[in-house]
Each structure stands twice: as C-alpha cells, then as structure tokens.
Amino acid sequence: xxxxxxxxxxxxxxxxxxxxxxxxxxxxxxxxxxxxxxxxxxxxxxxxxxxxxxxxxxxxxxxxxxxxxxxxxxxxxxxxxxxxxxxxxxxxxxxxxxxxxxxxxxxxxxxxxxxxxxxxxxxxxxxxxxxxxxxxxxxxxxxxxxxxxxxxxxxxxxxxxxxxxxxxxxxxxxxxxxxxxxxxxxxxxxxxxxxxxxxxxxxxxxxxxxxxxxxxxxxxxxxxxxxxxxxxxxxxxxxxxxxxxxxxxxxxxxxxxxxxxxxxxxxxxxxxxxxxxxxxxxxxxxxxxxxxxxxxxxxxxxxxxxxxxxxxxxxxxxxxxxxxxxxxxxxxxxxxxxxxxxxxxxxxxxxxxxxxxxxxxxxxxxxxxxxxxxxxxxxxxxxxxxxxxxxxxxxxxxxxxxxxxxxxxxxxxxxxxxxxxxxxxxxxxxxxxxxxxxxxxxxxxxxxxxxxxxxxxxxxxxxx
Ligand code: DQQ
Numbered sequence: 509x510x511x512x513x514x515x516x517x518x519x520x521x522x523x524x525x526x527x528x529x530x531x532x533x534x535x536x537x538x539x540x541x542x543x544x545x546x547x548x549x550x551x552x553x554x555x556x557x558x559x560x561x562x563x564x565x566x567x568x569x570x571x572x573x574x575x576x577x578x579x580x581x582x583x584x585x586x587x588x589x590x591x592x593x594x595x596x597x598x599x600x601x602x603x604x605x606x607x608x609x610x611x612x613x614x615x616x617x618x619x620x621x622x623x624x625x626x627x628x629x630x631x632x633x634x635x636x637x638x639x640x641x642x643x644x645x646x647x648x649x650x651x652x653x654x655x656x657x658x659x660x661x662x663x664x665x666x667x668x669x670x671x672x673x674x675x676x677x678x679x680x681x682x683x684x685x686x687x688x689x690x691x692x693x694x695x696x697x698x699x700x701x702x703x704x705x706x707x708x709x710x711x712x713x714x715x716x717x718x719x720x721x722x723x724x725x726x727x728x729x730x731x732x733x734x735x736x737x738x739x740x741x742x743x744x745x746x747x748x749x750x751x752x753x754x755x756x757x758x759x760x761x762x763x764x765x766x767x768x769x770x771x772x773x774x775x776x777x778x779x780x781x782x783x784x785x786x787x788x789x790x791x792x793x794x795x796x797x798x799x800x801x802x803x804x805x806x807x808x809x810x811x812x813x814x815x816x817x818x819x820x821x822x823x824x825x826x827x828x829x830x831x832x833x834x835x836x837x838x839x840x841x842x843x844x845x846x847x848x849x850x851x852x853x854x855x856x857x858x859x860x861x862x863x864x865x866x867x868x869x870x871x872x873x874x875x876x877x878x879x880x881x882x883x884x885x886x887x888x889x890x891x892x893x894x895x896x897x898x899x900x901x902x903x904x905x906x907x908x909x910x911x912x913x914x915x916x917x918x919x920x921x922x923x924x925x926x927x928x929x930x931x932x933x934x935x936x937x938x939x940x941x942x943x944x945x946x947x948x949x950x951x952x953x954x955x956x957x958x959x960x961x962x963x964x965x966x967x968x969x970x971x972x
Contacts, residue, residue, distance in 0.1 A: 517786040519944045520778075520923035523844055523970035524817055526575055526771070526792040528565050532557050532783075533790035535707060535757040536771040537564055538581075538598035538607050541764050546572050547625065548771065549581055549607070550792070551595060557789035558780060562592055564609070568625075571813045572769070572795045574971050581620075581628050582607065588616055588635045595651040595707055597759065599661070599684070606684055608663065610650035611635055617652050617665065619684055633685045637665070641677065641689045645670040648704040648724070649677075653759075654684070655711060664693060664710045666721060673698035674705030674723050678739055693741045694719060694732070702726045707757040710741070713768060714800050717741060720749060722757045729758055729772070733804050745804045750793075751904035752886055752927070752935035753777070760798060768798045769811060774924060777898035777938045791924055793936060807931045810919070817968040818846065824963035831856065835951040840965040841866055842946035847918045849951065850961040853879050853908070857955035863920065867945030868893070873937070875927055877914050882907040886927060886935045893942040904933045913961055920947055921968075 527533060531554040538549035545568050552565030564582035567575040582593040589611030596609025596618075604621050607628070611618040616635035620628045640649040647668035654663045663679040673696035681687045696705065702723030710719045713733075719741055720731035729750060732743035749758065750772065758772035772793040776783050783789035796808045822839035829835060829851070840847060853859050858878050865871035874887040885903035892899065906929055908914060919926040927935040941947075951960065 515785065515787040517782060517940070519843070520786065520940050521788065522791050522921040522924050523972055524573075524968055525774075525794065525921050525924055526567065527788065527790065528552055528554065529577060530787050531555055532559055532788075533565065533792070534559060534773050534775070535595045536759045536773060536792055537595050537609070539759050539761040539769075539771065540598040540600065540605065541761065542600060542605055542625065544764070545570055546763070547598065548575070548792070549598070552580070554580070557783040557787060562594065564593055564607075571816065572811050573813050573816050579626065582609065586611070586630055586634065589618060589630075595757065597653050599654050599656065601684060608652045608654050608684065610652065614639075615649040617663075617687070631685065636685050637679065637687050640667065646675075648706070651707045653709050663687065664708045664719075666705045666708045668698075668702070668704035669695065671698065673700075674702045674721065676705060676708050676710070676719065676721065676741075690739045693736075693739065694743070696723070701730060707759065709758070709760050711760065711762070711768065712736075713798070716800060716804060718798075718806065719743070720758065727756060728753075729756060731806055733800065733806065747805050748904070749806070749808070750934040750936050751902055752937045753900065753902045754938050755793060755934070755936045758793070767811070769795050770798055771795055772936075774936060774938065778894070778940050779896050782896070782940075794919060794926060801932065805932055808928060808934055809931055810917070810926075810928070817971070818966040819969055820967040822965040824960065826962065827960050829856070829859065829951055829953040829958045829960050831954050831956055833952075834862075835960065835963075837949045837951070837963060837965055840967065841948045842967060843920070843922045844968040844970060845920050845965055846968055847916075847949055847963070847965040849914075849916045849963050851914045851916070851951075852959040852961060853877065853914060853953070854958050855956035856953040856958035859914070859953040859958040860951075861916065861918065862950040862952060863918075863925065863947045864950055865941045865943070865945060866948050867943045868941070871941040873925060873939050875916065875918065875935075877906065877929075879908075884927070884929050884933055884935060886925065886937045888937060888939060891939040891941060894940055897940045898938075902935060902937065904929075904935055906930070906933050918949070
C-alpha cells in the first residue's frame with residue numbers, strides 16, 4: 509500500500525507517537541527492556557486499517573522516544589493460533605526472550621522463543637494452556653501476563669465468569685510450559701465492572717500490588733491497588749487510568765532502571781472509512797511512568813526521555829487571568845507541542861486551555877477545570893468540522909486540596925491530545941480538525957480571576 513503520508517487526512521497522522529508504517533494497530537504487546545534496548549510489539553494488520561488478520565508487529569528503541577521498525581514477529585500459522593496471535597507479554601527466561609500470548613481459536617495460551625529477537629519459534633508444547641479451568645463457565649480466556657517470583661513463574665489470564673463478572677485467573681509454572689491453575693486472583697461484579705476482563709497486568713509496586721484491566725463492555729481501564737497474600741488479591745483502592753475515552757489495553761513493564769512504564773492503545777474515533785482512506789489506524793500513547801502516591805493511588809508521568817523531543821521553548825511570566833480575557837501562548841503553534849501550565853484557580857469557577865485550530869478558529873477543543881463540579885474535562889463538541897467524527901465531552905473527577913494549584917501537562921501531536929493533571933488524572937483524546945495549520949493554546953478563566961503561576965511550552969520534533 510502507498511505511504512500514509514501521501515494519503516488523505518495526512519494532517520491527522522501523529523509525528524512523535526509510536527505507530528506502524530501503515531495499516532492497523534491495537535494493543536501494545538511483549539514490552540521488554542532486553543540487553544539495553546526497549547522492544548515494543550503490537551497487535552497489527554499491515555495490509556489495511558481494519559482489525560483483521562492480526563500479526564505481532566515489532567519495533568525497537570534505545571530511548572523510548574525514537575523507534576526502528578523490525579520485521580513482523582508472530583503470524584497466525586499454527587493450528588492452535590490460525591485465527592489469531594492475540595495479546596501477550598514477554599519475559600526473559602534465563603537469557604531467552606519468550607513471548608507468552610493467546611492463540612485463537614478457541615482461546616488458548618502459547619509461547620514462542622527467539623535467539624536474536626528477530627526470528628521466532630513457537631514451542632512444540634503449544635498450546636501450553638489448552639483450555640480454561642474445568643468447571644468454570646468463562647466469557648473469555650486471553651491476554652496472559654507473566655512474572656517471576658523466586659522459583660516460580662506466575663501468570664494472570666484475563667477472563668470472566670458467566671453471569672458473575674470479569675475475573676483474573678492465576679496460574680503458576682516452573683518452566684513456562686507446564687502450568688498449574690491456582691485460583692481466581694480477583695472476581696468483579698458484572699453490573700459494575702463488566703463481564704470480561706481483558707489485558708490484565710499484575711505487579712508489585714513498592715509495598716503494594718497493582719492490578720489493572722480493560723473490561724468488556726466498559727471500554728475503559730480500571731486499576732486496583734492492594735495486597736496479595738496466599739494467591740488472593742485484596743484491593744484497597746480503585747481508580748481509572750485515563751478517562752478521555754480513547755485509551756485501552758495498556759501494558760506495562762519494568763526497565764533496567766527499575767521504572768514501571770506503560771503504553772496504551774489510543775484508538776481512532778473517526779469512522780472506519782476515514783481510517784481506510786488514510787491508510788492507518790491506531791496509535792500508542794506516550795510511554796508513562798507509573799508510581800504510587802502516599803494515599804495509594806497511581807501516578808502517571810510521561811517518561812523523562814521525552815524531553816529529547818523539545819525544540820523551541822516559550823516561557824510566560826506569572827500573571828493574573830481575568831474572566832473574559834484570554835492569554836494566547838504565542839510561540840506555541842503547529843501540530844506538535846508540549847505545554848505545562850500551573851494555575852491557581854483562586855475564585856475563578858472555571859479555567860483551562862482552549863486548543864484553537866490556527867487556520868479555522870471555529871475548530872476548538874477545550875480542556876476545562878470546573879471548581880464547582882470538581883471535574884476536569886475535554887470538550888470535543890467543536891473540535892472538527894467533519895460531521896462524522898466523535899464530538900463528546902469526557903470528564904474525570906478532580907478536586908484540588910487547599911492551596912494546591914492545577915498542574916496541567918498537555919501533549920499535542922496532530923490527532924492526539926494527551927492531558928495529564930496533577931500527575932494522577934489523565935484524559936487522552938483524538939481530534940480531527942479539517943485543514944492543516946495546527947493549534948495554538950489560549951488560556952482562560954471564567955466567573956472570577958485565576959492566577960497563572962508558570963506557563964512553559966515547547967515545539968516538539970517529529971520522529972517519523
Ligand atoms: N485485543 C486483542 C485481545 C484483547 C483485545 C486482540 C483488547 O487479545 O483481549 O487483538 O483490545
């Protein structure tokens with residue numbers, strides 16, 4: 509197929525987020541920091557921008573920012589995975605990179621190994637888990653996530669118990685080939701947290717354990733922080749990872765520096781026809797470093813290496829932001845930028861940033877903090893003149909403690925908008941304005957005066 513850059517809607521194609529050369533991408537898979545390099549595999553259809561004939565795409569990076577595409581790693585070419593090589597993870601088995609993934613059909617767990625990270629061999633023992641635990645009526649059985657603890661490998665597999673709810677099944681193995689089912693690590697309630705839990709991740713973070721999953725049919729990512737004893741996980745805190753409505757199936761890994769880093773799939777919110785004409789669909793989020801707050805909630809921070817993309821820098825003096833006035837951040841424009849704003853809302857009931865399309869100011873996306881409602885929202889109702897793209901308002905709860913400023917960090921990359929607020933609240937969105945020209949940030953306050961403490965911005969480099 510021809511290069512997406514020369515196809516329609518080229519202005520929507522991100523330039524510093526990860527995406528394949530062409531075609532469809534969904535879940536990140538097989539993330540690992542191996543021999544000094546970061547490997548990212550992903551669910552991929554190289555032929556067309558639709559979710560069919562999925563293979564494992566593969567890319568490598570030395571810094572999590574600049575990526576090199578590598579040959580396709582896994583294809584559906586065995587009887588046990590002929591209908592799909594679905595999501596899985598990667599472990600280092602004594603120097604041998606080993607992918608643990610779901611083969612379809614039906615859903616079974618399989619492994620593949622490599623000597624050089626380039627060619628992959630599926631194990632003769634496949635499928636290594638040939639069926640769900642006997643006696644359980646499951647709604648799905650996929651997306652294994654594996655870790656090592658002393659002499660055992662453990663795995664969680666995403667599942668659900670019919671009429672009960674999403675479920676995480678816990679297994680262990682000595683050799684990654686023979687697996688023993690232990691018990692459900694956690695069972696949800698269908699009415700509240702969905703019927704099937706996809707793409708679980710389960711890991712220790714500090715003194716706590718973290719479990720996150722992408723429940724069907726919610727289409728969002730839930731996380732739980734708690735304790736893990738005697739094969740039972742007891743959640744103490746529950747949160748949502750990103751409430752922008754475009755972020756799903758994240759996968760995390762631990763790098764050699766001990767950081768827990770995740771990528772999530774940012775899906776399109778334009779019709780499939782537009783994606784097919786564009787020649788591509790799906791983007792990975794920026795790599796986010798995950799940590800724990802003193803209250804036990806997750807914190808998300810784009811990895812420090814992203815500052816390598818920074819070019820022209822803009823810095824605004826502290827100033828008052830009066831109701832009805834706007835501060836336009838001149839110097840930040842175009843399709844690729846990062847911005848940091850520290851704002852004391854003071855008595856202003858609302859404040860935020862309008863992301864205005866420079867060639868057509870009627871196309872505007874609003875990031876709004878409402879003190880009265882205790883919410884942060886991204887309003888896409890005027891983002892685009894295209895009638896057929898999503899135009900909604902997505903909100904996350906956000907209240908500031910006494911004297912705490914609003915700390916917004918925004919990343920704009922063509923059709924991607926990532927918003928981080930005070931490190932714990934994320935709203936990631938997709939916007940598809942008509943025409944080229946990029947965007948400019950306009951700060952505003954309503955119903956009172958806010959105080960701008962610090963405004964900084966950077967034009968960012970393209971990596972593709
Ligand atoms: N996508 C994969 C599945 C997973 C789902 C298939 C989540 O393994 O459950 O592409 O997006």
